[in-house]
Amino acid sequence: MTDYLVAALVLLGVLVLGAVGLMVPRLRRPPRPPARPAPPVEEPQRPTGVIVAEPPPARAPDVVTPEVAAPEVVVPEVIEPEVLERPEVVLPPVIERPEPTAGRLVRLRARLSRSQNVFGKGLLGLLSRDHLDEDAWEEIEDSLITADVGVEATREIVDRLRERTRVLGTRTASGLRALLAEELVSALSPELDRSLRTTGATGNPAVILVVGVNGAGKTTTCGKIARVLVADGRSVLLGAADTFRAAAADQLATWGGRVGAEVVRGPEGADPASVAFDAVRRGIDVGVDTVLVDTAGRLQNKIGLMDELGKVKRVVEKHGPVDETLLVLDATTGQNGLEQARVFTEVVDVTGVVLTKLDGTAKGGIVIAVQRKLGIPVKLVGLGEGPDDLAPFDPVQFVDALLGVEPLGTDA
Template sequence: MDYLVVALILLGVLVLGTIGLMVPRLRRRPAPPEPAQTRPPVVVEEPPPTEVAPPTDVVVPPVEIEPEVEVAPPTEVEVPAPVLETPEPTAGRLIRLRTRLSRSQNVFGKGLLSLLSRDRLDEDVWEEIEDSLITADVGIDATREIVDRLRERTRVLGTRTATELRALLAAELVNALDPTLDRSLRTAPREGAPAVLLVVGVNGAGKTTTCGKVARVLIADGRSVVLGAADTFRAAAADQLATWASRVGAEVVRGPEAADPASVAFDAVRRGIDLGVDTVLIDTAGRLQNKIGLMDELGKVKRVVEKHGPVDETLLVLDATTGQNGLEQARVFTEVVDVTGVVLTKLDGTAKGGIVIAVQRKLGIPVKLVGLGEGPDDLAPFEPTQFVDALLGTEPLGSDA
């Protein structure tokens, strides 16, 4: 009986414990969601329809049509032709430019005449005269010949006045320049073909500028000219030549940069034949006389040009300020292209005007033109008597200019 009671008590305790464990879990369950509150429908009251008035006739104002305006056709703008310059005549140009030789006059005019006018012409004086001439780049051989002749003539004639001594000195200098040499430019056309002038020289001698000035000399003497820009190595050379040509109405034949110079020269002569001009002037690239390849190329230019006919003149441009170095330049160029005449530039900027004598004495090539300044007409035909008179700085004797 007692066991039964104990079992009942344990069963009761077990039942109560189980109920106690389950009650908290039931309390922690989430409450079911509340049913959503339904809102009453919103009633939108539409405004009563408005009465639309019947359409009335719309009066559109008349559009005024403007009368058609006649538009004149575009007129061509006339570009004024460039004003052509009239080069100065070459006759007497050297006399007009005589003051440009002032530096050389200090040696020839003032220096030599003052030595010769001394009361006594002893050995020391004659040595000073020799030194002055050599300093002026006359050359040793030419100087000795001039001084020997002066000494003999002053001894025989017994001259002492300044006028007589000047006349003797002038005569000896003119004689050293060999006035018998032909200094004329062969620029006249032959058998229906233009005369061809080839201009050559070293770099920096002022060759392209001189080429433009030679064209002015020819045009001043009544020749019609075509210029060939065969200096294709220097980009600005053709433009520079074209500027010179435009001033006097000449035509320039040019090729692309780095083109074959011989081809450009050939085309220039052919263009001159087609136009029937008097002279074709070809500017070539400057080159050093010791560069064999460049000198051979210059020979090629001449050979190609001669397919049209012979070259009438080959002018070598020499810088007077280079002095005796110009002699070696002239010698090499002569061997390659047979130089027929020398253009001596920058003669106004040097006291060594005697280079004219040295070039002719050493090479037998006549100086045909001299440059005496930077102006467009500062290139003059060379005439020995006028040149010596200008160097001596006195009024010309026996000159018609």
């Protein structure tokens, strides 16, 4: 009994201590401060005389009605009928009719006016002096040299003119003009054959090689020669053997198309001899009168030029002989052009000279110098940029154009 009483007391003591432990922390916490009242909201005072807009009254929310999607309208695809392409209409090229060559040099007399001013009028002015002393003859000699006649030819002309003037006693302007014209014509060797061989001797086409340095107007002159031949009633085929200039074949094709002449060409950089051979063979097949071959004009070194032109000539001659080899010279280069010309004469057998750009120089005496130094006749002269400004050369008409037809004054 005593044991049960002790156990009950111990249990009661434990319960009392636990209750006290739970109450002590709560008693130690500080009391919460009372809640502060919110400060009153003061309405802002409106300044006197200022009207403040009242806020708009609240609107009721809009009622959004759901959109009803319209039914999709299916548009049927319109299939256009197939349009057949019309074939391109190719118009035939317009074939030009070159003007006849007869009388071109006379008709183009005005183109020599620049040459006439220095070469002709200057000399005639000196010869028209009342007294021709040594100083006057020296001035005449200087004028001829300045006009690119050449030193040797000038001395011969002046010596003969002085002798004839002394013997004949000529003092009139017209008489001196006649004497000067005769001496200039004589210096141009009028006895030389200046005709172009444009028909082959064996029934095959005549073959004409056109040679010259680049820049002298070689390809353009080749096209103009074709017009000269067509104007004289010859049928022509062109061979574009200058394969080192991309524009040369195109340029020649343009010239040929104007007169209806066929052009044989090869790819850029092709063998010039091969193109020339094909051109002559084509000319034989179609039966033309003349095959005109434009050759390359590079002058990097003499040996290369000799090999190239020599090969072209040898290959072409497998069909037959070369009838003409025309050398194109630029008249504006003067005496310097003669050095280039000499190279070509050593390479191929040049039979005639085509002197271009004669209207662009005041030194018409270059014609005399070319024939004197090369021993080759000038057969054609270029007097302008027009397609028909290439004329057969005639010494008498040329000298008459140089000296002009204007009156030189009254006879003394």
